[in-house]
Amino acid sequence: MKKALDAELDPIRFAGRDEVLRRTTAPGRRERLRAWWETELELPLAPVGAAAALLLAVGIGWFASYAPGEPGEDGSTADAGVKELIEAGGNTYWKDDYERAVAMLEDPN
């Protein structure tokens, strides 16, 4: 039986040898890529959660950096700019300037 098979198949060479080898021995880039593509990762939650939170924070921070600043410490919004005048001794002064000057006279320290 075997002699008969050998004689029949003799002219036929196995051409796909390389192919088979290729496909069966080293998986090859594509295979590896595909395999890798389908890999299931197991990630510990805590670091992943932290990393995601960090990314989110950075993102928000970047947006926020374009937000307008808070009003200055001196409270200089339009309202606070209203000053009063006072008449004293024939002169007209800003009330806060005058009170400051008087206070300095009363307590020269």
Add this chain to the structure above:
Amino acid sequence: MKIRIKVKHLVLGGAAVALLATLLATLFVTVVVPELQSGHAEQRYESGEPAGKDGLLRELTEASGPRKWELIEKHVIDTGYTSIVHAFHVIAGPGSTYTHTSAAEGTEEPLTWEERIPFLKAYAEEGPPAVAVAAAAKQLALYYESEHRAGEAASTLRLAADRLLGVSETQRRQLLAEAERLLAAGPDESERTATARVSGVVQRSDGRPMPRVGVFLREEAEVFHSVREGEAYQMLTDKDGRFSFEHVKPGSYQLYLGLRFEQIDGWTYPVDSNEWIDVKAGDEVALPVTLRPLIDIVSPANQEVVTEPTLTFEWEPVEGAAEYRLHGSLHIRNGSFGSILKSGLRDTRVTLPLEELYGHRMGITYLQAEEGRDEMADPVSLLGFSNPETKFSWSVEALDAEGRLLTRSSGYRLDEKTIGPLPFFRLAERELTEADRLLLALRLDEAMEAYKVAAEANPADAHSLRMIVKLYETKALSGEERLTASEPALPYLEALFELRPNDSNAYALFQYYYDREKWTEAEAMYERLRAVGDEEPNDFESALYATTLMRLGKYDEARPLWKPILEADGSHRFVGRYAASELLLADRPFESALAVALAYPEHDLGDKADWASLVRSMAAEAEKDADYVPKMRKALDRYFAGAEDEIAAGGALWSMIEALRKVN
């Protein structure tokens, strides 16, 4: 715990998130950020940061669409003025200087007119058709008018009116009416010769012109209230500080200025309260207006307490000053009041004995009636400078060789550099006496007793004598009763004069007799006043003396006194007596009297007479009656002599005498 995720999900998911983030970011940067940044620039401007204004101007130029209009509305239109009347912080003029707005708008640096113009134009031409368009057009028109471009002003208003068709009928009508006014051809020939032109330039004494300052040429009848819409002659100065009013009706005017705080800080508009601009038909009146820096005071200052028997006032010299005038004020509950302490000073310092200040006659204020107490004179005002517990202040004025005001020390002091020393001081050289304390405790009768006891015990006690006189003078509140109530003051007035023979006490006695129409005694007293006084009489004192002489029938002696009095006193309140003097003595009585009446029109607050027309009416009557002049002179003489029942007069002569009765 673990998360199980396939790499492909992680990668694809991550890519999707990254894409979304990039899209969002791009959107953010191109749309949201510019919005925020302009808000940011706006905020920096509003908080008064130094480069804030440049940032805002850039913003205004670069912005577009609704944001641009919003910015213009808020920072250009709303902070501007459609009417000159409200465009200034301070209105300064002869009658008063007052603050129109009591607060600064904020810490923002205001935009100049030149900075506003392009944005106002853009808004007027392309902004959303609403009231703000009208406001922008009006502001532009104000500017153009001040730059003598009335045509442009009118067309701006017309354009805005067209844009508001169907939007606001009221605004349209206002805009068109204003455009009409701007384009109105001048009055016709006949009217033109009947009007005058008043022009000038507003500048500082250092030569710097004041552009865009408000100039208000105010009619006599309007002067006694604050500046209002509808007053005829108002405009802004142009870029060189020039202004001109065409077609001004003849009459008497006063010139007021509208200024911003930064323009008046440390400076003053030196105009006398009685300065009037008399305009006649065909006149070309040139009015240079010069602001001068405030005088810096040296001492006393900063609540100095004086314990020496003299006080030296000192201040910085003023270029061109021929003399100085010192004012002192008392500070009481709700305000202060003052008077001239000394005039005709040549130097920039003067030393006064405190005794002189103690004897200084100030005004009296009154305390309102309260539970269990009638209205009465305020003891603090009665004590005046004699009170060690009162706060005083002072100021000084500089006059030129013609007696015109050059500058003064009181004004707006709004900056570190301009605040200067505070002009306050106290006098602690004397102590309050028992009688003083009773007075301050409002126990007037007891105080009077105590003063009398003290005066008797010590004949050299000038203070007690002064207080006794003041208490008598303020016993009664109304005119009639006051004369009777204050009669007992006479011996004390005389004692005081003997003890201190000075101007103040002599004048008090003169006034005592004058008020009681005791003309002979008054004349005698006035001569003593001249003998002891070291100061020239002021125009008011001189006028009372001239009146005294006329009352005594000494018309010739009185006559030459009137002209200098009328020259010095801008209110011309005594012109009636001057005219009467001419009617009595002049060779051509009506001619001379009329000349006087026309040269010195009366500018008084209340009742004032039209002396020119009275004289003309009498002249007309005289034409029909050959004996008119002697009859008139007799009637006037009887009036001055106080012989009421002997006055034979009717018609215009009667009106003249009635008008003379009201002179004061």
